[in-house]
Amino acid sequence: MTQTAGRRDAVNWQLAASRAAAIVPAGPRVDRETLADFVAELRTCAAEAPAHVGAVTGLLEPALQAGAGPVYVVDRPRWAAANIAMLQGTVGDVLPRPSAMWGDRFAGEELGALLALLSAKVLGQYDPFTGRLVLVAPNILHVHRDIGADRRDFSMWVCLHEQTHALQFAAAPWLADHMRTTMRSLMTTVSDAENGGRRLQDLVRALPGVITGERKDAPAGALLDAVLTEDERDAVEESVAVMSLLEGHADVVMDAVGKRVVPSVKKIRKAFEKRRDGTGPLDLLLRRLLGLDAKLAQYRNGAVFVRAVVDQVGHEGFNAVWAAPEHLPRPGEIADPAAWVRRVHG
Numbered sequence: 001m002t003q004t005a006g007r008r009d010a011v012n013w014q015l016a017a018s019r020a021a022a023i024v025p026a027g028p029r030v031d032r033e034t035l036a037d038f039v040a041e042l043r044t045c046a047a048e049a050p051a052h053v054g055a056v057t058g059l060l061e062p063a064l065q066a067g068a069g070p071v072y073v074v075d076r077p078r079w080a081a082a083n084i085a086m087l088q089g090t091v092g093d094v095l096p097r098p099s100a101m102w103g104d105r106f107a108g109e110e111l112g113a114l115l116a117l118l119s120a121k122v123l124g125q126y127d128p129f130t131g132r133l134v135l136v137a138p139n140i141l142h143v144h145r146d147i148g149a150d151r152r153d154f155s156m157w158v159c160l161h162e163q164t165h166a167l168q169f170a171a172a173p174w175l176a177d178h179m180r181t182t183m184r185s186l187m188t189t190v191s192d193a194e195n196g197g198r199r200l201q202d203l204v205r206a207l208p209g210v211i212t213g214e215r216k217d218a219p220a221g222a223l224l225d226a227v228l229t230e231d232e233r234d235a236v237e238e239s240v241a242v243m244s245l246l247e248g249h250a251d252v253v254m255d256a257v258g259k260r261v262v263p264s265v266k267k268i269r270k271a272f273e274k275r276r277d278g279t280g281p282l283d284l285l286l287r288r289l290l291g292l293d294a295k296l297a298q299y300r301n302g303a304v305f306v307r308a309v310v311d312q313v314g315h316e317g318f319n320a321v322w323a324a325p326e327h328l329p330r331p332g333e334i335a336d337p338a339a340w341v342r343r344v345h346g
Contacts, residue, residue, distance in 0.1 A: 009088075009092060009104055010092075010104060010107055011087075011088070011092070011104055011107040011108050011111055012104040012105050012107065012108030013084055013085075013088045013092070013108065014108070015104075015105055015108030015109065015112065016084050016107075016108040016109070016111040016112040016115070017080070017081045017084050017085075017112065018112070019108065019109050019111075019112025019113060019116070020077060020080035020081065020084065020111075020112040020113070020115045020116040020119065021077040021080065021081070021116075022112075022116075023112070023113065023116045024076045024077050024080060024116040024119050024120070025076065025116070025119075025120045027075065027076060027120075027137075027138025027139070027141070027142065028138055028141050028142045028145065030141065035137075038137060038141060038151070038155075039073045039137060041151070041152055041155055042073050042135050042137060042140070042155050042159070043071060043073060045152070045155045045156040045158075045159040046071045046133060046135065046159045046162075046163065047067065047071075048156070048159075049067075049156065049159040049160045049162075049163040050063040050064065050066045050067030050163045050166070050167065051063060051067070052160060052257045052261050053066070053160060053163050053164050053167050053253055053257070054167070055257075056253050056256045056257055056315070057164075057167065057253060057315050057319065058315050058316055058319065059167055059170075059171050059319060059322075062167045062170035062171040063163075063167050063170075065166075065167075065170035066163050066166035066167040066170050067163070067166075069131045069132065069133055069166055070131070070132050070133070071132075071133045071134075071135065072132055072133070072134045072135070073135045073137050074134055074135070074136060074137065075136070075137065075138055076116075076119035076120060076136065076138060076139070077119070079119050079122060079125070079134060079136050080112070080115040080116060080118075080119045082127070082132075082134060083115055083125075084111065084112075084115060086127055086129060086130070087111075089129070090129060090180060090183060090184070091183055091184055119136070120139065121139065122136055122139060123135070123136060123139050123140050123143065123158050124136060124140070124158050124159070124161065124162040125162065126162050126163075126165035126166050126169070128165075128169045128175065128176040128179065129176055129180065131166075131169075133162055133163065133166060135158070135159070135162070140154065140155060140158055143272075143275070146275065147268070147271035147272060147274075147275055148271065149264060149267065149268050149271065150263070150264050153262045153263060153264045153265070153268060154268055156261060156262050157254055157262050157265065157268055160250075160253065160254040160257055160261075160262070161250045161251065161253075161254040162250075164249060164250040164253045164254065165246060165250055168246055168249065168250075168322065171319065171322040172321075172322035172323075174324070174325065175322070178325050179242070182235070182238070182239055182242075183239075185235070237331040238330070238331060240331070241328070241329050241330060241331045241333070241334050242328055242329075243302075244301050244302035244305065244329075244334050245302050245305065245306070245321065245328065245329055245334070246302070247302050247303075248300075248301065248302015248303035248304070248305055248306045249302065249303075249306045251302070251303045251306075252303050252306045252307055252310070255269055301334050301335070302334065304337075305329065305333075305334050305335075305337045305340075306318065308337035308338070309337045309340065309341060312337070312338070312341050313341055313345060317341070317345060320344050320345065321344075327344055
């Protein structure tokens with residue numbers, strides 16, 4: 001992980017990785033034999049999940065493609081490092097050169113600290129730009145213990161969610177490039193050097209309102225949204241609609257597989273939703289600052305959209321969403337699934 005040749009990057013990526021590795025929270029204690037058994041179990045679940053996902057969605061061929069991708073079972077530092085590398089490869093070259101005040105080392109320290117924090121929260125992740133499925137073993141183990149779930153049931157439940165994401169990108173080969181273009185465009189606009197000082201001032205002014213929850217005008221809920229222009233917020237709304245679709249669809253499919261595959265699925269869902277709603281003061285503060293409330297809303301709003309569309313036109317009709325970018329739901333359609341059905345199916 002090195003700086004881009006010929007220019008000084010906005011982020012010291014190597015420092016970000018080392019900072020994340022140094023401060024990442026420790027995971028649950030487990031002996032070697034249990035860990036080896038658990039890792040093998042996760043790999044087995046990841047291999048079996050695509051067939052179940054294909055059976056629910058009717059997308060059998062994309063499910064086979066999803067199942068052929070590499071699976072990595074990692075710890076928290078390696079998850080952080082993988083995401084730093086992904087960000088560098090995806091948007092690293094469009095970030096502005098750092099100023100003397102906000103240098104690349106400062107940005108590296110901040111990014112490393114942020115990903116160290118998130119590394120304790122993420123259960124799994126499908127990277128559409130590399131085709132890799134990553135499972136964060138200590139987090140899956142921690143949550144399964146925390147909610148009192150059967151370990152294999154919970155492992156399969158997580159793998160069903162992540163392999164649904166793999167299936168989505170296999171069913172829509174254009175989707176990864178579409179998301180990459182959107183990310184780069186938004187990052188270029190938001191981080192333009194000309195308005196950097198004004199944005200920083202706006203960010204500082206907005207901080208108290210974001211923390212207290214008084215800022216209701218930022219659609220995605222994160223601190224950054226407090227300094228976006230109207231056009232930029234529209235672009236974020238479109239991105240949020242796509243993410244809502246992907247997350248909601250994965251949530252619906254992981255539950256729809258049913259008791260035959262995950263016998264305790266209803267118990268897991270109930271316990272997991274209760275855990276998602278954690279309302280401790282620190283948890284609420286972090287969720288507002290980092291936009292994790294928006295992530296939670298994506299699951300719920302997207303799942304409502306998917307269920308409503310499937311009720312109207314079945315999974316086969318819903319699968320039209322993967323046909324072309326123009327078939328993706330617009331921001332207003334996430335809350336009005338019938339409008340999407342009318343537009344796409346007539």
